[in-house]
Amino acid sequence: MHAIVIREPGGPEVLAWQEVPDPRPGPGEVVIDVAASAVNRADLLQRQGHYPPPPGAPPYPGLECAGVISEVGPGVEGLSPGDEVAALLAGGGYAERVAVPWQQVMPVPEGVPLVEAAALPEVACTVWSNVFMLARLRRGETLLVHGGASGIGTMAIQLAKAYGSRVAVTAGSEEKLARCRELGADVTINYRIEDFSEKIRADVILDIIGAKYLGPNVKALATGGRIVIIGMQGGRKGEVDLGALLAKRGTIHATALRSRPVDEKGAIVRGVVENVWPLVAAGTIRPVVHATVPLPEAARAHRMLEDGKHIGKILLVR
Template identity: 75%
Template sequence: MRAIDITAPGGPEVLEWREVPDPRPEQGEVVIEVTAAGVNRADVHQRRGFYDPPPGAPPYPGLEVSGVVAEVGDGVEGFRPGDEVCALLAGGGYAERVAVPWQQLMPVPDGVSPVRAAALPEVACTVWSNVFMLARLRRGETLLVHGGASGIGTFAVQLAKALGSRVVTTVGSAEKARRLTELGADEVVNYREEDFADRLSADVILDIIGAKYLAQNIRALNTGGRMVTIGLQGGAKAELDLGALLTKRASIHGTTLRARPVDEKGAIVRSVVDNVWPLVSAGALRPVVYAEVPMAEAAEAHRMLDSGEHIGKILLVR
């Protein structure tokens, strides 16, 4: 088969479409014939040499795909060749085929095309597991989403609104603010023009920035607030005012999804199918897709992501 290989750590130009060994399903795995793959910030970190795949994962980037089940290994439950699926991966999505534990497969939601289904697994599992399973966002509470125009941001805004929360977000341009308002955000702050903590407060914060926003995030938390940090785009180290955290009886969680054991990922996937997929099928939320790029041109997709101008997801399509 062919896959996008990272020839050396570096810029988008190191991504090369080349012949690689075909995957074979191990015990409990299926092989998916890939229709499309989502492009994520983690793929950029891997390309730059900062985020190696976990042990046993394919070396090629790609944390989510849609496609058709092509082969089924021993011990697989509920899936057979020909099923249309999307899947959460530990790696290997930028390829014609990928092997994945069956627990990480999901049916394509009704009303979503086979291509656009690739925009769902990573964002749905990330948002649901962090905002709702971990931080326990409740109806009537306020969620603050940083990076609202990202794939995760556009999905988090829609999902929290669909479940009855107030949603506020930060963006870097007027066009992104307009689009997030259309998706349901109640208030949008342009972080280039003002300090979000001067205007916004929240019960739950979904943070992709890390160190740069730590002090402001603590200021913005309501009493009893919960912050979940899932990215470090603004650095990994900062001084924490524990007094402010104690006064607010607040909590901070740091999580990742990629390296979790299969059983943990499977539990998240099942919860997403039970709780989120019905909303997708009903049209209450939809994947926001900025561009569909041929998989062989993954370097161009990475240039789009690096530019920061996109709104929603970028997909690689075969």
């Protein structure tokens, strides 16, 4: 098969479409013929040499895919060759085929084209596991999402609104904020000219920035609020005013999805299929796709993500 290989750490130009060994399904695994994958910020970090795949994962980038099962290993339950599926991956999505534990495989939601389904696994699993399973966002509470126009942000807006919550978002342009409002955001904040900590008090904050926003996030937190940090675009190390956090009886969580054990990922996937997929099938939640790029041209897709003008997901298609 062919896959996108990282020849050495560096910029998008180090990505190359090369022939590599075909994957074989191990016990409890299926092989998926990939129809599409998607670009995530973690892929950029891996390309730069800052985020190596976990042990046992394919060396190629790609944390999600959609496609058709071509092979099934021993011990797999409920899946057969020919099934159209989407999958959460530890790596390997930028390839013609990928082997994945069966627990991380999910059916394509009804009414969603196979290629578009590649836009869903990572964002749905990230939002469901962090906002609902961990932070336990409740009906009537306020969710603040940083990067509201990102893939994760567009999913978080739709899912939180579907569950009856109020949603505030930050983004860096009026075009992005307008799209967030179309998706259901109640409060939109341009972080380039406004201080979000002065405009909102949130019960749950989903944060992709990290250190730079630690102080403002605590300030923006409502009493009993929960901050969930899932990214470090604003740095790894910062200071927290523990007195302010104590006064608000707030909590800070920091999580990652890629490195979790298969059983934990499987539990998240089951939660998504049970709680999110029916909303997708009903049209309440839809994948937001900014662009589709041929898989061999992954370098162009990486440049698009780095440019920061996208809204939603950038897909890599066969």
